[in-house]
Amino acid sequence: MSGFRDKGFGDRLSTAANARKAMLERVRAKPGADDPAVIERKSARQAVSTAREARLAERETARIAEQARKAAEDEARQVAEHEQRVAQEANEATAKLEAAERQVALEAEQKAARDARYAARKARK
Known part of the structure; x- marks a missing residue:
């Protein structure tokens, strides 16, 4: 082992001292708070x-506006559905009423025809 060299205590102390000096120089070389480069950064x-x-504020505003738009659309859709349902129920009620009136008129015609037949049969006897 030709490259092996046993470091002594003095070598280790000097290496540590050199490391401390290098760290101190690095800290001293650091620009201060009033340096123009620091102020610029x-x-x-x-x-x-x-x-x-x-x-972020713009995105939040857009999100709130989108929620308001969706809520308005949902409410308009619900109102339209409700109006459509009410109109359909009114149409169904009208249709039922007309069907009932036709049924009453039909029954009245049938009764009148039956009464006429009965009266004709009584008249023949």
Whole structure:
């Protein structure tokens, strides 16, 4: 094993110290809150968030309008069905009344014919 090298305690300490320095440098290199790039990214995120909220509100408004339209259509359909049912019931009642009147008239004619036959038979005797 020619590539194996036993690291000593000092090597491990220096490696850890170098890692801490690199992390510290990364934190220091980070731009502050007053940096123009940070402010620009923050305003871009805010604009995206505002646009998203506007789209959500628009969708909600459209959904409510669609529900109102469907409710109005359902109510109009129910009113039309009710009116149709009432008209049909009125037509049926009129038809029944006319049928009853025809039946009464027919029975009256039959009774008159029967009475005429009976009277004719009595007259012959």
